[in-house]
Amino acid sequence: MIARIKTKGIAMNPLTIIPLVIFLGFAQQQSSAKIVAWNENIPSSLKPFQNNVQTLANLTQDNILIYAQIPQKTSIPTLKTNSAPTVKFTSSAILIPANTQEVQKLLLDYQHYVGLFPTLKTAKITEQTANISQVKYKVSIPTPIPVLNFNENVTIQHQLGQNSLASLVIDAPIPYAVGKFEWFRVNDQKTLLTLTQWGDLNQPKGFIFSKILNAIPEVKLGIPSGSNAFILESIKRKFSNNKVNNLQPGQFPVLALNAEQLEKILELSRTTSHPFSFVLPQTSVPYTHGREKMRFSTTYQYFPQSNQQLQKWLKPSSYQSIFPRQIKKVTLADVNTQEQDAAFKVSVGLGVLNIPFDFKMHFNYPNANENIFYANGGDLKYLKGQTQLIPNNTGTLLKMTSAVKIDEKAPFLLRSMRSLPYHDMLPALGANAVFVQKTQKLK
Missing domain, CATH: 3.30.530.20 (START domain)
Known part of the structure; x- marks a missing residue:
């Protein structure tokens, strides 16, 4: 986050x-x-x-x-x-x-x-x-x-x-x-x-x-x-320079993994209780005003629970229980049976420092084991992601793919972060790792 x-x-x-x-x-x-x-x-x-x-x-x-x-x-x-x-x-x-x-x-x-x-x-x-x-x-x-x-x-x-x-x-x-x-x-x-x-x-x-x-x-x-x-x-x-892969509307980068490789990822995440992540090459994502370069990360985390037990974590209503110290309020609005808007208010105190952060996201649920989300207001303009639950004989492999980019017209305090190294890569990677591990700790 x-x-x-x-x-x-x-x-x-x-x-x-x-x-x-x-x-x-x-x-x-x-x-x-x-x-x-x-x-x-x-x-x-x-x-x-x-x-x-x-x-x-x-x-x-x-x-x-x-x-x-x-x-x-x-x-x-x-x-x-x-x-x-x-x-x-x-x-x-x-x-x-x-x-x-x-x-x-x-x-x-x-x-x-x-x-x-x-x-x-x-x-x-x-x-x-x-x-x-x-x-x-x-x-x-x-x-x-x-x-x-x-x-x-x-x-x-x-x-x-x-x-x-x-x-x-x-x-x-x-x-x-x-x-x-x-x-x-x-x-x-x-x-x-x-x-x-x-x-x-x-x-x-x-x-x-x-x-x-x-x-x-x-x-x-x-x-x-x-x-x-x-x-x-x-x-x-x-x-070498990062190559840029053009994505179509609604498309996410695809990892070409075979069954053996996916099983290895599951095994390592299960035995270590930690995520297994890929930082993917640069992509070009279409928006209404044109294309934006964004850097996606994909993180896998093994859970011993069934996919049905994990489906609640696909809903934004559960995010406050994952980040109780940061998320102060979640406001939801159902668009239809498969779509939902969510507004988050976040606040973190550091003594003399204060971290306010408001953002709005749209969630789409293609099926019970998947969500697709993107920013549709608030402090972040470019945020896209997808979470999938992959059933397994011994549990579930959660897969999260996301990218975050701060635009040039963002509020000043947020925009100043663009001067830091790899601001388009590290936040999404870190957020993926934090999300899956926090979720894993909750029963």
Whole structure:
């Protein structure tokens, strides 16, 4: 769900800003640190696919693929109380039209991360051995209010391994975080690049960041997906431009998945209890005034319940129970037996900050296991989505596809969010992940 944080002219979307924190962090004070002894114990992204590169590559296609791994122990030497915690990693994958040597060269060129990752301003190697480097980064995100600008530093320790680059956060407001790139040859001019990472969101530092997570704890459910997508999208754009697929009126992008792949998605979502997501290529969506480019994400979540038990979550009347802290009022108007209009009033308090958000949506119900929705008023002009319940012998696979785009004529506070990185991609992806996981927690 998108919201605007309102205070004398600033608008920020937590699901757009926070992914930057996980990868690069925002440290309050920074000094050079000595290299930390660390035997990285991060699972391979291929582990859920029986270490088969081609299986994951075939599933990834032209998309960004994001999935969770089962909980496992890892090594976090910066944790003083428990340096070997059991955590749940999130992995992601893309296919790059380049050989593995080119991909490795890019990932090891830390100083040229500037220009690769949006908002990153400087990168300086402060400590280095044969295969280990500590790098001090500076991140800058301007806002309409100077006191709320992000101009911070972070130090990350990078360790080169066999076709992998592991990273350990040394000092940042997300003080305990690790990640690992891996690259695999698909053919001479195609590489499967993956990223597996985890960050402790329960011990944040920094006033604004802590306030956001305390006021909107649901955001934590979307951060792993958003963080992985932010990083891989930046790298993907380095090697190729997003192709644009033209959609017809009422059409949604289609994932070409066979029965075996769909069963694998169901299995991974069931065993991890987490969503399995695709960030799809750019699309062109027809509107009455012309076409608009929009970025859809598709998220799958397994539920042990039958599809009949889940049908209530297709109705906007249930959304207030999913987001009781944010949605203050839902007003419904039946158009006919298969169509319904809904008006939502949302409010989130962050102490000195206030988040008001009003939007209107139209829902269509082609059958008992599906809804189609789109914005028809309020603060959002471009929002389209579809939710489907796919019955299975052991339960139901919920599939949600959505896209959100803020138009140039939106209210000022909301429109200012367009200056943030990937504002057309991360909110829908994060909202999908939050929605399906919140729903899963409700009986």
